Amino acid sequence: MWKHAMKSKQQVTGAQALVDSLAKAGTEVLFGYPGGAVLDIFNCLPDAPFQFVLGRHEQGSVHMADGYARATGRVGVCLVTSGPGATNTVTGLATANMDGVPLVCVTGQVPLGQIGTDAFQEADTTGITRAVSKHNFLVHSADELPEIVAEAFYIATHGKPGPVVIDVPKNVQQALTDATYPERVSLRAYHPESSATSAQMARLAKLVNEAERPVIYAGGGVIASGAAKDVAALAHRAQIPVATTLMGLGSFDERDPLSLRLAGMHGTAAANYAINHTDLLIALGVRFSDRVTGKLAAYAKKAKIVHVDCDPASIGKNVRVSLGIVADVKDVLTTVSSRVKAAEHAEWLAQIEEWKRKRPMAYKPMHQHVIMPQQVIEAIDNATKGEALLVTDVGQHQMWAAQYFRHSHPRRFLSSGGMGTMGFGIPAAIGAAFGRPDRKVVAVCGDGGAQMTFEELVVAVEHKLPVTFVVINNSCLGMVRQWQELFYGKRYAGSILSVRGRLANERLEQDLKYDYLPDFVKLAQAHGADATRVIDPAKLEGVIRKAVKSGRPTLVEAIVEPRANVYPMQPGGQPVEGMIFE
Amino acid sequence: MKEELHRLNCFVENKPGVLARIVGLFSGRGYNIQTLSVGPTEDGTVSRMKIDVLGSDRVIRQIILQLRNQVNVIEVTVRRKTA
Numbered sequence: 001m002w003k004h005a006m007k008s009k010q011q012v013t014g015a016q017a018l019v020d021s022l023a024k025a026g027t028e029v030l031f032g033y034p035g036g037a038v039l040d041i042f043n044c045l046p047d048a049p050f051q052f053v054l055g056r057h058e059q060g061s062v063h064m065a066d067g068y069a070r071a072t073g074r075v076g077v078c079l080v081t082s083g084p085g086a087t088n089t090v091t092g093l094a095t096a097n098m099d100g101v102p103l104v105c106v107t108g109q110v111p112l113g114q115i116g117t118d119a120f121q122e123a124d125t126t127g128i129t130r131a132v133s134k135h136n137f138l139v140h141s142a143d144e145l146p147e148i149v150a151e152a153f154y155i156a157t158h159g160k161p162g163p164v165v166i167d168v169p170k171n172v173q174q175a176l177t178d179a180t181y182p183e184r185v186s187l188r189a190y191h192p193e194s195s196a197t198s199a200q201m202a203r204l205a206k207l208v209n210e211a212e213r214p215v216i217y218a219g220g221g222v223i224a225s226g227a228a229k230d231v232a233a234l235a236h237r238a239q240i241p242v243a244t245t246l247m248g249l250g251s252f253d254e255r256d257p258l259s260l261r262l263a264g265m266h267g268t269a270a271a272n273y274a275i276n277h278t279d280l281l282i283a284l285g286v287r288f289s290d291r292v293t294g295k296l297a298a299y300a301k302k303a304k305i306v307h308v309d310c311d312p313a314s315i316g317k318n319v320r321v322s323l324g325i326v327a328d329v330k331d332v333l334t335t336v337s338s339r340v341k342a343a344e345h346a347e348w349l350a351q352i353e354e355w356k357r358k359r360p361m362a363y364k365p366m367h368q369h370v371i372m373p374q375q376v377i378e379a380i381d382n383a384t385k386g387e388a389l390l391v392t393d394v395g396q397h398q399m400w401a402a403q404y405f406r407h408s409h410p411r412r413f414l415s416s417g418g419m420g421t422m423g424f425g426i427p428a429a430i431g432a433a434f435g436r437p438d439r440k441v442v443a444v445c446g447d448g449g450a451q452m453t454f455e456e457l458v459v460a461v462e463h464k465l466p467v468t469f470v471v472i473n474n475s476c477l478g479m480v481r482q483w484q485e486l487f488y489g490k491r492y493a494g495s496i497l498s499v500r501g502r503l504a505n506e507r508l509e510q511d512l513k514y515d516y517l518p519d520f521v522k523l524a525q526a527h528g529a530d531a532t533r534v535i536d537p538a539k540l541e542g543v544i545r546k547a548v549k550s551g552r553p554t555l556v557e558a559i560v561e562p563r564a565n566v567y568p569m570q571p572g573g574q575p576v577e578g579m580i581f582e
Numbered sequence: 583m584k585e586e587l588h589r590l591n592c593f594v595e596n597k598p599g600v601l602a603r604i605v606g607l608f609s610g611r612g613y614n615i616q617t618l619s620v621g622p623t624e625d626g627t628v629s630r631m632k633i634d635v636l637g638s639d640r641v642i643r644q645i646i647l648q649l650r651n652q653v654n655v656i657e658v659t660v661r662r663k664t665a
Contacts (some may be wrong), residue, residue, distance in 0.1 A: 126599055130603055131606060159651070188656070189594070189652075189654055189655055313647035313648045313650075
């Protein structure tokens, strides 16, 4: 099964073999946190040819590796200890697994002989992570380590990418081995590469050429496959409008007149109307999430659907398709483009222009002197001239960041789409800054999510990363509050973070010294970062511009209108006719 | 949706953890496996699993696609079992 390089006679410990293998696999930055069961591996790190970045919580370390991977397209690598170290990675792994992000996560484990004895810091890591990873390994012998590392990197990056866990018992780290890193990986049962048949290509070209009202619907798979230019080429050649998923933002330039921008629950009216009226939906690298389709029976009901994806299990999972192609999106587009005839679709594009004009993405200020949260996103866009590498947390601000920033390039919008993990933003932005030191990284967080992983801010300070952390503070868990307002009779249980406005039975003293905790400015300063609070709408853009320009880790807390909601909204399970605009 | 008895035949690499991975795809959906037998094939590195499970065609199809995505699964076939 393996092509071994020349066997070296020199023996090293399993820990050393692991570190050497990670280096061979191309690791440039290793994120992680030490502990008893990985001390042997950490003992090898001072001589490793890659950088180690100490997070402050294992969840943060995995999100950093994730942000690094999303920003660069390379594999994010992470190392944590056994037991609680491993269990703390679960949310991070699930986040990467849902969004198809390639990670390799090494966890320490108690010695093989102690597994199952309730040893100190023992957890069944392969059992726990099975459902949140693409694959995992329990290493039984130091001799297997180089092969397993190579396999893990292969699995993480081939087919639909995802996180792979390598659980390494302590005695395996200490054992000696002369095994070397394999030159090639060939797995017996895993052959995810698949390409379109010529009949499928012919059918695809025919459908595109015959369509009168086509729409391209581009997802994260377009970015993963590096196919953004090919999507643009197809769209321009046949004048096909392009809508994207949240994960697909940046796969098509939103400043292009053919862009319909974001589709789905909080997408543009034009995107959702176009999908509702199209006769051919060309779905590229998407999985038809419930956040996008709304009511399935009514989704794209006039359309033939073509679905191209590298994951066979995605095709036909949620929507019926006329043509399903399991293949790399870029390969398909490169092959099909020469067979697609130039077209105008003038009438269809005129209809779309009318929808865009009638229902633009817009908001109204609610008070003259209060910042609207959407304004914060526009200010980031203006202050960075659209060049920011924008990383979001999860909630209302995430949707505003999707809606009010002009997304133009792949890998410049990083967000936890599938899992919706609060706490993703700060560490993922830090990971992204390690991967892309040339970019202006801006993290946008809500006040809720920022508190979940705030401790990671010290990492940005220690490494002097030029990251701007914008906390949009509406003193509530905005998306929860919005759903309670719209669908749960305005009973704001658990969603108000200020003292004012809390329900009586949450039993807070009304004469507390503070109405709102924490003080984000003081908190950021305590972590060593620069920090500013902005309340005046007129000063907003200047403050963000200054923070971005400073090149230092800086937190900007924008106090915003707490009652602003995310619109438009197509409530879950509703057809497009159910869209709410205000 | 109508649930019917399906017989799945899975050929998998004979490694620890593979059975748990496969069974998890059923239990995670609340499906109860009715019969399960696992045994070696002539090739000792390959095991054969026979799984009888009640489920709708649509969900079983989805499970099969996800089974085929598993790193250790070599082949999966299915047929409807008449009672």
